[in-house]
Amino acid sequence: MNDALLYEAFASHFLTDAYAGGHLRTPRAAVGDWWNPKVPMFWTNLQLWMAEVIARHINDHSVAGYLQTVQQLYEAAQDTLRKVTAKMPVLTFGDAISGALHDIDNELGVEAMVGAAVVKLVGDGQLIDAKGRALVAGVPTAQKASAGVAASLKEVRDAFAAGAKGSSPAAAVAAIRLPDGLFRAEQLWPRALADSDPQQSNPGRNWRVAGVEDLFRNKRMREALTHFAHEKADTLGAEVTLDPPFKADKTMALKEAVLDQLKGSEATVIGVLREVINYTPGSATGQTGGVFGHDEDDDALSYYRAAKLKGSLGTLTLVQRRRLVRAVLSGSTTGAEDTMVSDLLVSATPADATAVLDDVGWRWVWNDLSGDDLRRVVDVAGPAFWARRSFAQKKAEVGFLAGGRTDDISQRAIIVILRTCAGPAEVRAIDASVGWPGLDFDLTGAYQTQFDTLKR
Template sequence: MSNSGSFQRGPGASADAERGARQQQGSRPTPGKVTRTSKLRPVQAKRGGADGGAAAAGAGGGGAAGGGGGLPGGLKTGIESLSGVSMDGVKVHYNSPRPAHVGALAYAQGSDIHVGPGQEQHLPHEAWHVVQQAQGRVASTTQMKGVELNDDAGLEREADVMGAKALAMGGSEAAATSAGPAASGPVQAVRNPDFGGVVVQRFGSLEHKTLGDRPTGSAEYDMGGHTAESDADAYNAAFRLTHGDIIMLSGDFFSPRDTRMNEQGVEEPDPDSLFRIAGTPSRSPGQTVGSWDEVVYAIKKAMPNDDRFQPASLPGFPDGHPWASVRFSADVMAAVDARYLRRAASNDEHFVAPTGTDRGPTAGDRASAGGSYRALHEVAIQMAYDEGTAATAMAREAAAQHFLTDHFASGHLRTPRTSIRAHWQAIYPLFWDNIRNKIALDVATWINDNENLGYLASVDQIYTDIQTQVVEATADIPPMGFDDLVSLVTHDFDNENGLWVTNDLGESWKLFGDGNLDSADPDNRTREMSELAVSLGNADIEAAAQMGANKGDTPLSAAELFDSVRSITGAPASAGVKYGPEQVLPRLDSARASENGSSNWQQSSMDELWQAQVTSATAATYGSEITASMQGGELQHELAGMAEKFPESQDVMGVFTVRPRQAFLDGFLGPLVANPRTGLQSILDFSPSRGQAGFNEDDAVMREIEGEDGAGGMSDEQLGGLTMNQRAERIRALIGGWTGEDEGEVVIRIFETTPAGDRARLYEMVEGHPWTGNWREGFFVVDDDIWDALYESQLERLRDIIGH
């Protein structure tokens, strides 16, 4: 639905395969209970014969046999110019046996293109499928031999046309192909250059858009415009958005409000305002930050296959549209992408009960989906009344309806986003720091093990440099917490499986959510009820406009106006304290409570969460769902997006070349995907001493906690966020060799910042036996390692800290 959690459903992959004359036969395997092919990356395959195109998503996904080289330079340039999507990470695997496995001549999956022997002519077509996948437009529609296929003829037609156009733009160089694979290893992860690294949950953009366009007949609203004396005349003559466009853009990409409260509590203009940005013409189409160029780019990112972006040469599309030829500047794209990430990181108002209690419309503006809709709906009502027309106010109502339609996503109905965040951030407050530090250490270790740097630099030296780069590269990414993973699974599970709900109209149905709006479940009425609510909301605006046109000399007060609108609400709603659309809003059906079950997100540790059922009504556990999302699903995609933060290659001392991006994929992401539970635990328990030579372990810990050259270090509050395993491992590193007085002081700090009730247990984790009130030392016992390492005065202080 909207930037609903902190999570976003990632783009699909595609495989374009041309089926050969001889079709391979085979029965489809029955999916197992844990297998969820909807989470897997689609594969698009170019098929031979008359079947047309198809897309397939392999269950295994992944690497290409024999490695692969990049796209030919001319073709690469043509594809990037037409799409605006970087092809830097694309690998082409020539003479590949894999297409034959799905009855194809060639296919694309993620960033890998597999071309069968002698089928190089399909490379431009396949390259455009990589674009479609990166833009999130490919979903599986059928299956062959356990592989999910997409038989979307529109995508195939587009790939034919755009691939040919890219080839023509690139000239003879674009057509040049290699007879064999290059020596570099396969790229293993799909990436999204725009939204990598943050996890977002929302209705799909198409879902949001259709919920507004269908009830209104795609009504359009003039957002402002003028005719300038420049080449931008046609583009700037008028700027119109449909009802569905505005629902889709509001909340996720832009603010539906014109003002905001700053940190001082003073109201000020909102720089993210959809209506301000959409009302500002562009000085140069596609190039002007703060203008409606940003809106057009956001629509293209959300709906790249929209007719308005199709060139006139494509059959079936209208002749020419000012948006079709627009090329966006890096600044415009960065502005939209950064805003999207900011809004995704703070989106509790997209949930019905973010703190666990549904307070409905009375929650207040920005407090919940219901509260935000009520506030924005009344802004639109007041505008319609004041102006005596619905022309402008209806666009405001569309912006409000983003939150109205959010209310109809089952994953938003009972996921307590705020409460989940508070609960898990209190348990694992350092998750974001840990994940960035672990990325740096894993990348450093991989480079040390796989590149020719071992005799020039240690893991510790490489880690120090990489860590700085990681912090700088991720500065624009909102922090990802362990709570995001928990919210993602909780949210997605309800969206996919549905919830039994009812409403004030006495209707009972099964509600589905993001990506499942049109689920084939016979009890699904999500679209019907959502569109009814949208229609009733629009009727309120029309009613207010009619009242305003006849208000005379004594206008109604705001309270009188709102009461009047509620009193004449249309059927099937009825007059009351709620507006018509609010009477359609779903709530959990208490009569079906056993079927809905209750969520079990509130555990005390990852170990407990891993074993816990997602809800009391299912056997699926958080562990199985996190694993499914990490292995070919949303979490893997989002983490893989961070690969873009690392360069493909980097020179060292002008002599050596290292591969930071491959180090991220193979050193960090690969092991995490292969074993999510172990990988997550290693993030939670991260220690900079791991992978270091023994003499560097204490130095790494000292630099982490105390900083270096007056910079860095950890506060007592940060130390208090360490897990018990992290504390014990750091102490063992500090006392493992010769221990200086400064290192002894850090050991004391670690104990001091440990909760008093856990200090004796920390001692036992370090020493291997219980604390008895004093140090174990003497002729007839093995001395405590802490006793051997610290100075006498330090031991006395530490003994008092642990407790007698």
């Protein structure tokens, strides 16, 4: 019997969880499956964002800011946070969404059918206060959970008694199973009322939307995310301990730059989440890459590599792509940085790639990249970009390309541009604009063949 009661006690933990409002309808797996592929860099971004805002705070408010550069403070904060967060569960964006749904339903309660009665079930801090005293709002939940545990315990004892009288295990189980095939504790399992039920005072929140901004536009999701951030701030405050030197300064930076922001108003919390999702090195300090302008291209390249390693380049936001591309194009580019710019453009949607090229300029990319990196941009991002240019812009670019050495990539770009013309008349007009003997002088092989087809 003792073994049976030990198993029952362990199982009762999960049984009582079933009576918490936040466990009635929070589909954690489904939420994760939906959101984690959309925002796979969330945990990485959160740690880097925390490191950067802590570094900024120390730089602005501590004597440590006079002894180290912001970049050094940033790198030191990263090292510390990596050690601390290695002991913590990973927080994905799906976890944040499901946690928000869970916490707000525990707070506000969810009407559910328990047996034949409709009861508002709450959870967590709504049952007892910090001194262990029962709260009024949680009494019905505690009563129903206790009844469920009592019913389950009685079935264990009844099965043991039947066995003691000589029943086989199968017969003992069959004797306590009810006509509908369930055990009594299963019959009492709570079932949330539908959102459409007039007795449901807290309808579910629509988390299955296309993108993050759609989520943020939903007032009830903003409310839930704000509540979750407030709770998470307390958890982080208890779990994150920063090491000497200047431990007091670092702890104050953590409180004021991170925890106080997470415990701020709804607008502040949503602003922080948006900043984390769109994070690139330097963005939390208002720079366009790199922390306070230090190591701008190196920090951008490091972030790009981390995203590529996770297979997450395709999920980067337009804001991130613009910052990262500008960060490396602002100076002379190396082979690795050329590949980075190319990857960021070809992994983007056509609209986002065009927006980045609008921002930095096609010619800037053309002049900085070369070889396969440039060829990929021409082939993948070029068609959408040039489709949105005017006839005059197309004519000017073809003239520029034809006026220089028309190597393979130049010929390729000319054909990409001509394909976006409105028809043969525009192609012939551009051909005429480059002067005698026209593009026939610049194009060879397959490119000449394609040109002949386009101008007919």
